[in-house]
Amino acid sequence: MKHILATLLVAALFAGTVPMEAQTTSSQRFSNVFSPDVPAKVTLCGKTIDMDRADNYERFDRELSSLAYTHGTTMLIIKRANRLFPEMAPILKANGVPEDVLYLACVESSLNPRAYSPAKACGLWQFIASAAKEYGLEVNDEVDERYNLEKATAAAARYLKKSYNKYGDWASAMAAYNGGNARISRELEAQGVDCSIDLYLTEETTRYPFRVMAMKVIMENPAAYGFKLREDQLYQPRKYKTVEVNGPVESWPDWAKARGIDYRTLREENPWIRAKKLTNRACKTYKVRIPTDESLRRSTAGTTTYNPAWTVNK
Numbered sequence: 001m002k003h004i005l006a007t008l009l010v011a012a013l014f015a016g017t018v019p020m021e022a023q024t025t026s027s028q029r030f031s032n033v034f035s036p037d038v039p040a041k042v043t044l045c046g047k048t049i050d051m052d053r054a055d056n057y058e059r060f061d062r063e064l065s066s067l068a069y070t071h072g073t074t075m076l077i078i079k080r081a082n083r084l085f086p087e088m089a090p091i092l093k094a095n096g097v098p099e100d101v102l103y104l105a106c107v108e109s110s111l112n113p114r115a116y117s118p119a120k121a122c123g124l125w126q127f128i129a130s131a132a133k134e135y136g137l138e139v140n141d142e143v144d145e146r147y148n149l150e151k152a153t154a155a156a157a158r159y160l161k162k163s164y165n166k167y168g169d170w171a172s173a174m175a176a177y178n179g180g181n182a183r184i185s186r187e188l189e190a191q192g193v194d195c196s197i198d199l200y201l202t203e204e205t206t207r208y209p210f211r212v213m214a215m216k217v218i219m220e221n222p223a224a225y226g227f228k229l230r231e232d233q234l235y236q237p238r239k240y241k242t243v244e245v246n247g248p249v250e251s252w253p254d255w256a257k258a259r260g261i262d263y264r265t266l267r268e269e270n271p272w273i274r275a276k277k278l279t280n281r282a283c284k285t286y287k288v289r290i291p292t293d294e295s296l297r298r299s300t301a302g303t304t305t306y307n308p309a310w311t312v313n314k
Contacts, residue, residue: 036061036068036225042213045098045170049197049213056197056210063207063214068225073110075229077215078222080111082234082306084124088153095157097164103215104174105156107208113147113271122146123271125156135159142278143286147271171209172196179205223312231303231311238269239295246285249278259290 038061042049051057067074081102089099108126109115121128123146129139135155137145145151156177163173163181167188175196176184187199197209218225249255252273256266267273269289278286294300305311 032226036064038064039217042217044209044213044216045100047170049171059207059210060214063211064217064225067211067214067218071226074218075227077106077111078219078227078229078310079233079235081106081219082304082310083237084111084113084149085306086237086304087149088124091150091153092157095154096161097157098170100170100212100216101157101160101174103212103219104160104177105153106215106219107211113149123152124149125152127152127155131159138284140274142275143272144274145272147274151272167196169195174209174212175199175201175205178208219307219310221309223309228312229310231305232298234303234305234310236295236298236301237304238289239292240269240289241292243288243290244285245278245280245288246283248280252276252278260293261290265291265296 038051038057040051042051042060049056051060085102088102088105092099092101105111105124109124111124113124115124115126116122117126119128122132122144125146127135127137127146129146132139132146132152132155135158137148137151137155139146160170160173160177163176163184164170166181166185167173167176172184172188172195179201183201183205184196184199187201188194188196191199193199196205199206218227222229243259252266253263253276256263263276266288269291273288280286
């Protein structure tokens, strides 16, 4: 019977008619597709960018539409932010960097602590190895501090603050984070403008500050762009005890087991650990996070919301 119905449906399609119960109007199929509203102005790190300029409007609209309809990734970013922003924001503040820079990390890595790009950039802030080492992060086969939330966030803050001090503008500092300080400096001088927003650059770097702005606008009011979450759906911050390691570790799996967790949990909570052992000939001190059992269980972790705008009361 099913085969007969399928055959009739196909025949009707080719004949230009479809049974009434199988018909779907264009308005029904696309009833949830809309063009997100572009605000008249957007504020980034205290500076207002006017969207009345047609080029600014269209650049911002491209990024806003892209993020609004990359549903799975944008939804996960909002969920992950609830866990990570409470740790990252104070580090930025301590380094004199505005909180809006958090949205740069969202663009860089989708807030995936284990992110790895084809260009071999790693971690939440997507450092390449040479830049990471320049800003004091250890990178080798056993330890990669690009994956250390605290150290990598502080390094990214120092990098961006240095760029800001050079340009006096956070949008330009963000463009330099993507395209390199040498290129932005060269083009600002060559094109005779003061801000990267007004530069003609490669497409990726041109889009970059607008993508950060679009991420901010969506995350400040997710429901307006179709993202509706309950408080209990946000990923909750972990609670830890910190253990200092200042010598070699012959076996991280054994080390973890002796402290009441498994190797998987150790690696998930300390992604900077990159091997099953730690040679540590220099006797450097590493801080290892051991999550509490309560914070690993949804039934006992409780709920904390970093930004009430992320949730709806339904």
